[in-house]
Amino acid sequence: xxxxxxxxxxxxxxxxxxxxxxxxxxxxxxxxxxxxxxxxxxxxxxxxxxxxxxxxxxxxxxxxxxxxxxxxxxxxxxxxxxxxxxxxxxxxxxxxxxxxxxxxxxxxxxxxxxxxxxxxxxxxxxxxxxxxxxxxxxxxxxxxxxxxx
Amino acid sequence: xxxxxxxxxxxxxxxxxxxxxxxxxxxxxxxxxxxxxxxxxxxxxxxxxxxxxxxxxxxxxxxxxxxxxxxxxxxxxxxxxxxxxxxxxxxxxxxxxxxxxxxxxxxxxxxxxxxxxxxxxxxxxxxxxxxxxxxxxxxxxxxxxxxxxxxxxxxxxxxxxxxxxxxxxxxxxxxxxxxxxxxxxxxxxxxxxxxxxxxxxxxxxxxxxxxxxxxxxxxxxxxxxxxxxxxxxxxxxxxxxxxxxxxxxxxxxxxxxxxxxxxxxxxxxxxxxxxxxxxxxxx
Numbered sequence: 001x002x003x004x005x006x007x008x009x010x011x012x013x014x015x016x017x018x019x020x021x022x023x024x025x026x027x028x029x030x031x032x033x034x035x036x037x038x039x040x041x042x043x044x045x046x047x048x049x050x051x052x053x054x055x056x057x058x059x060x061x062x063x064x065x066x067x068x069x070x071x072x073x074x075x076x077x078x079x080x081x082x083x084x085x086x087x088x089x090x091x092x093x094x095x096x097x098x099x100x101x102x103x104x105x106x107x108x109x110x111x112x113x114x115x116x117x118x119x120x121x122x123x124x125x126x127x128x129x130x131x132x133x134x135x136x137x138x139x140x141x142x143x144x145x146x147x148x149x
Numbered sequence: 150x151x152x153x154x155x156x157x158x159x160x161x162x163x164x165x166x167x168x169x170x171x172x173x174x175x176x177x178x179x180x181x182x183x184x185x186x187x188x189x190x191x192x193x194x195x196x197x198x199x200x201x202x203x204x205x206x207x208x209x210x211x212x213x214x215x216x217x218x219x220x221x222x223x224x225x226x227x228x229x230x231x232x233x234x235x236x237x238x239x240x241x242x243x244x245x246x247x248x249x250x251x252x253x254x255x256x257x258x259x260x261x262x263x264x265x266x267x268x269x270x271x272x273x274x275x276x277x278x279x280x281x282x283x284x285x286x287x288x289x290x291x292x293x294x295x296x297x298x299x300x301x302x303x304x305x306x307x308x309x310x311x312x313x314x315x316x317x318x319x320x321x322x323x324x325x326x327x328x329x330x331x332x333x334x335x336x337x338x339x340x341x342x343x344x345x346x347x348x349x350x351x352x353x354x355x356x357x358x359x360x361x362x363x364x365x366x367x368x369x370x371x372x373x374x375x376x377x378x379x380x381x382x383x384x385x386x387x388x389x390x391x392x393x394x395x396x397x398x399x400x401x402x403x404x405x406x407x408x409x410x411x412x413x414x415x416x417x418x419x420x421x422x423x424x425x426x427x428x429x430x431x432x
Contacts, residue, residue, distance in 0.1 A: 008202035014195040042185040044176075047192050053343045055206060055351035058199070082204040082352050 012058070012084070013142040015047040016134070019057035019081070023074055023110065025064025028124035029091040033061060035127045043131060046138075054080035058141060059134065062110045065093045065100045071113050078114040084144035086117040086137045090130060095119050153232060160231035161224055168363025169193045171370075175396055176336075182400045193359070200356035208257045208349050215253025216354040216361075222246025223364035230371050233297040236284045240277075243368060246361065247273050254346035265345030269333035271407045275414050276320040280372075282422040283320075286313040287375070289429050300378050307376040307387070309432075312425035314376050316418045318391060321369045323414070327399040330410055 022030050036043045037050060051057050054077045066074060078087065089110040092098035097108040110116050117140050120133035173190040180187025189195075207213055226243040229235075251273070254266035284294060290309050291299050299306070307314055323330045334345030342348070350358055370388050377383035405413075 008198055011195040011198035012202065014189075015192065015199045017196075039183060039185045042180070042187075044180065044188050045186045047188050047195055051344065053348055055349065056344060056355065058203075080206075082206045084203070 009142045012144075013138045016059045016086075016138055016141060017049050017051045017057050018043075018059045018061055018134075019051060019054055019077065020061045021063075021074065021077055023062050023064040023066055023070050023094070025091065025093060029063035029094070032124045032127050032130060033063065033090070036130055041127045041131060043134070046131075046135065048134065054078075055082065057081050058085055059137060060085065060087045060114075061090060061130075061134075062087065063090045063094050065097045065103075066107045066110055066113055067105045068107065069105075071107060074110070074113050084141060086141045086144070087114055088118045088120060088133050088137050089116045090120050090122075090133070091125055092121060092123040095121060098123065156231045156233075157228050160228035164224075164227045164231075164367040165360050165363045168360075168367045169197070171366060171392070172336075172363065175392075178393075178396050179400060182396070193363075197356045197359050200359070201353050203352035205353065206351050207354075211256035212253045212349065213354060215249045215256070216350060216357045218249040219246045219253070220357045220361040220364070222249065223361040223368070227364045227368050227371075230296065230368055233295065233300065236287065236294045236296065236299075236372075237281075239368070240280055240284065243365065244273070244277060247365075250358065250361075251346065254349065257349040259349050261343045261348040262346055265333050265342050265348065268342075268407050269346050271411060272323050272330065272333055275411055276323045279316050279414070279418045279422065280320050282419075282426075283310075283313045283317045283372075286310045286422070286426055286429065289426065296375065299375055303379065305377040305379050305383060309429060310376065310425060312421040314373070316421050316425075317369075317373060317376075318394070319414050319418050321373065321391070322395060322398065323410075324365060324369050325395060325399075327395055328402040329398075329405040330414075331399075331404055332407060332410075335404075 020030070020033050035041060058081070060078055060081060062074065078085075087110065089095055093100060095109050097106050100106045101108060107113070118133045118137040120129055122129055125133070170190065172193040173188075176192060177187045177190055222242050223246045226239050226246070229239050229242060251266045251269050254262045254269070287299060287306060287310065288294055290306060291302055293299070326333065326335055332342070332345070334342075334347045347355065347358060370392065373391050374384040374388050377387040
């Protein structure tokens with residue numbers, strides 16, 4: 001039984017499927033996320049696929065500030081992802097609200113709404129930093145509880 | 150008797166392993182064609198094992214039932230193939246599984262799933278008659294639908310059924326969900342339909358569907374191998390070249406619409422089938 005669990009843990013770290021949500025970003029971070037998928041960085045070599053479907057995703061990548069309009073969408077997406085899952089907040093806005101933090105409609109960072117596992121700072125973060133954040137998240141993802149086996 | 154048991158085990162156990170390996174090589178070659186590094190060859194197995202470890206999120210009971218029927222039917226069809234059974238029986242068992250997968254997608258309310266299921270039904274409608282025509286051609290040459298009789302042939306089927314082999318390749322492309330026929334669901338891109346009719350399958354049920362897909366790929370490649378079953382080298386060359394062509398077509402073609410697929414595949418497929426059958430008849 002332990003070998004099966006160890007095998008599942010290893011497979012998890014090798015196959016994180018990614019869901020990217022733009023939570024009101026300026027698109028700077030989004031362009032960098034998409035750059036990770038291009039042949040230059042090619043995150044598919046880590047088994048990462050951008051699935052765009054919360055029911056298949058393991059890893060939620062959130063960019064941009066959270067405001068009163070999109071907080072429900074963010075919470076809904078996180079809820080639709082089956083456990084175990086990890087959340088990575090990207091960029092200054094995703095971490096704290098960035099330069100928009102004092103705007104009247106902005107709630108703040110992603111962690112005001114859903115629990116965040118990895119924070120990747122930068123405005124925007126470089127693709128290298130995003131890949132580093134995701135790979136750091138993979139270690140947490142492999143150890144997460146929530147499997148029924 | 151012992152030979153039968155061994156063949157059943159090969160069909161039930163080795164076939165999905167082979168199918169997963171083919172999927173891994175496929176992803177690696179696709180990455181190479183796109184000048185990327187690509188995932189390891191074992192990646193499809195990691196994906197499936199990970200999916201088995203995920204939480205169960207079930208939309209309704211039908212979905213669970215349909216995923217299980219799908220994998221049972223596809224496994225049965227591959228086992229029947231290895232037992233050298235009747236081609237028509239294999240086709241009906243395989244179609245049974247394919248239809249249940251679509252019913253599972255229809256049982257949910259998600260519009261992506263619904264539209265994807267509609268398109269998958271049209272895909273099934275497109276390739277099933279063509280496969281039947283291919284089997285008719287095989288019958289006209291060998292005088293039997295039994296695979297054991299076909300394997301007893303001394304001349305490769307490819308010599309007398311070259312056009313019907315191309316027709317079978319159309320069915321293979323549709324069944325593999327490769328471009329230009331990848332609009333019901335697709336391995337790579339999530340485009341206008343998120344993940345098409347697989348949108349609502351998640352966790353271990355998605356893993357079951359994936360393993361069922363590997364069975365189907367092995368079945369269709371097995372049907373291809375019948376066309377040069379007289380020598381092992383012939384089988385390897387034919388299946389290898391066919392699959393490389395599939396990957397190449399996948400990478401150079403755009404995604405088309407179902408109207409185009411129905412029009413193009415039926416016109417070309419039926420025309421080539423009839424030319425080949427008439428030629429067989431008049432020979």
